[in-house]
Amino acid sequence: xxxxxxxxxxxxxxxxxxxxxxxxxxxxxxxxxxxxxxxxxxxxxxxxxxxxxxxxxxxxxxxxxxxxxxxxxxxxxxxxxxxxxxxxxxxxxxxxxxxxxxxxxxxxxxxxxxxxxxxxxxxxxxxxxxxxxxxxxxxxxxxxxxxxxxxxxxxxxxxxxxxxxxxxxxxxxxxxxxxxxxxxxxxxxxxxxxxxxxxxxxxxxxxxxxxxxxxxxxxxxxxxxxxxxxxxxxxxxxxxxxxxxxxxxxxxxxxxxxxxx
Amino acid sequence: xxxxxxxxxxxxxxxxxxxxxxxxxxxxxxxxxxxxxxxxxxxxxxxxxxxxxxxxxxxxxxxxxxxxxxxxxxxxxxxxxxxxxxxxxxxxxxxxxxxxxxxxxxxxxxxxxxxxxxxxxxxxxxxxxxxxxxxxxxxxxxxxxxxxxxx
Numbered sequence: 009x010x011x012x013x014x015x016x017x018x019x020x021x022x023x024x025x026x027x028x029x030x031x032x033x034x035x036x037x038x039x040x041x042x043x044x045x046x047x048x049x050x051x052x053x054x055x056x057x058x059x060x061x062x063x064x065x066x067x068x069x070x071x072x073x074x075x076x077x078x079x080x081x082x083x084x085x086x087x088x089x090x091x092x093x094x095x096x097x098x099x100x101x102x103x104x105x106x107x108x109x110x111x112x113x114x115x116x117x118x119x120x121x122x123x124x125x126x127x128x129x130x131x132x133x134x135x136x137x138x139x140x141x142x143x144x145x146x147x148x149x150x151x152x153x154x155x156x157x158x159x160x161x162x163x164x165x166x167x168x169x170x171x172x173x174x175x176x177x178x179x180x181x182x183x184x185x186x187x188x189x190x191x192x193x194x195x196x197x198x199x200x201x202x203x204x205x206x207x208x209x210x211x212x213x214x215x216x217x218x219x220x221x222x223x224x225x226x227x228x229x230x231x232x233x234x235x236x237x238x239x240x241x242x243x244x245x246x247x248x249x250x251x252x253x254x255x256x257x258x259x260x261x262x263x264x265x266x267x268x269x
Numbered sequence: 270x271x272x273x274x275x276x277x278x279x280x281x282x283x284x285x286x287x288x289x290x291x292x293x294x295x296x297x298x299x300x301x302x303x304x305x306x307x308x309x310x311x312x313x314x315x316x317x318x319x320x321x322x323x324x325x326x327x328x329x330x331x332x333x334x335x336x337x338x339x340x341x342x343x344x345x346x347x348x349x350x351x352x353x354x355x356x357x358x359x360x361x362x363x364x365x366x367x368x369x370x371x372x373x374x375x376x377x378x379x380x381x382x383x384x385x386x387x388x389x390x391x392x393x394x395x396x397x398x399x400x401x402x403x404x405x406x407x408x409x410x411x412x413x414x415x416x417x418x419x420x
Contacts, residue, residue, distance in 0.1 A: 142318050142354040149303050149311060195353075197346065 133157040137167045137192035137204060138222075147191065159187075164199030164207075167192070173211055190219045276410045283406055292399050297359030316400055319358045323393055326351045330386055334379070344382060345374035351389070362392045 134156045136147045144160040151158045161167050168174040171187065190208065194201035201221040209215045287293045304311040326347050333344045352367035366389040373381030 140350065140353050140357065141322055142315060142357045145315050145318055146300070146303070146357060149308065153303065195349070 131155055131157045132188045133159070133186055135167060135170065135187045135190045136160040137162075137164060137190065137196070137201065139163060139193065139196045143193065163196060164192070164201070164204035167204055168207060171208070171211075171214055173207060173214065187214070187217055190217055192219065192221055194221050273410070273413045276406065276413055280403075280406045280410055283403060287399055287403065291361050292396050294359045294361040296357065300358060313404055316358055316404075319354050319360070320397060322354050323351060323363075327386075327390055327393065334382055334386060339379060339382075341374045341377050341382075345371055348374060360393075360396045363389060363396055366392055
């Protein structure tokens with residue numbers, strides 16, 4: 009039985025604690041470019057889940073006639089709905105939290121670089137959106153293992169309600185509900201994950217939050233037009249090789265040395 | 270001690286057979302890896318949710334296919350959900366039938382759908398029994414281990 013805990017390479021860039029400031033917008037190099045659909049330029053900075061500013065992505069969008077209405081799409085993972093989470097849960101989120109990437113700043117502050125907070129900074133709060141009860145349970149567990157606080161909701165509508173975006177009025181004070189990351193299923197009745205993403209990105213309060221969309225192959229392929237060049241697709245097949253690739257990438261992104269648990 | 274070893278052996282053999290016969294796939298392994306001492310019933314809980322969810326969906330499917338004028342979109346939506354949850358726990362054979370089922374929905378093929386419904390009910394019932402037996406074995410093993418005095 010293939011193990012998902014593949015041994016990882018130690019990443020040449022040292023871990024995040026060595027950094028004094030981290031630029032969210034730059035992207036890390038990939039360990040194995042030939043496997044990737046992403047051609048990230050070399051950079052000494054490490055970025056978290058947000059993958060918005062790839063050169064390749066920008067080239068791709070040139071072929072779109074209209075400017076994408078959603079400027080920042082964090083990432084889309086194909087394959088089994090929560091396959092990717094088994095990879096992300098390990099070092100990625102923990103490291104980010106430890107290194108203050110999800111610091112308690114008001115969203116109105118423009119963040120140039122993060123100051124490193126001590127490792128007892130607050131837990132990452134993830135809003136998980138999935139219409140499947142089974143998947144919600146699994147996501148919850150995965151995220152809790154990574155020491156995240158989890159709020160799991162069953163629809164895009166509920167997610168917006170939770171964020172206070174459902175009604176026209178925006179709530180002003182969000183400190184109690186601060187969400188650091190949104191992970192959503194793509195294929196949902198009512199509002200798809202992509203529609204949810206758009207709504208979130210339209211909001212000045214929440215547009216900075218990284219949004220990751222999980223998609224099972226089926227749904228995703230039929231809506232490929234929708235995504236087009238607006239976001240980067242990491243892979244679309246389930247399978248061990250693909251998981252390993254994702255695993256590589258996550259370690260690259262966080263700059264961890266990739267010690268598997 | 271011998272009892273424990275035997276049970277262990279049984280459990281390993283049984284689990285292996287479930288994978289070999291395609292009842293379970295790697296996704297189930299991943300679920301098991303999420304379980305630990307702090308969450309010792311995780312797999313059982315998730316699988317129980319799967320059972321509840323599936324039974325509800327199978328009922329809905331039976332009703333939907335029993336209508337005078339079948340709403341194939343609705344049927345497809347239910348099958349999609351069933352496919353998703355079976356995939357999430359690694360119930361591979363159920364998932365496979367769902368794939369064929371969805372194709373019949375797309376073709377608006379009522380015969381095909383009814384056939385698939387029957388097949389998926391069968392497969393679901395099989396995997397349910399298998400998983401329940403698996404959990405029982407696991408329980409027996411824990412109980413036997415629990416009764417061994419620690420040195």
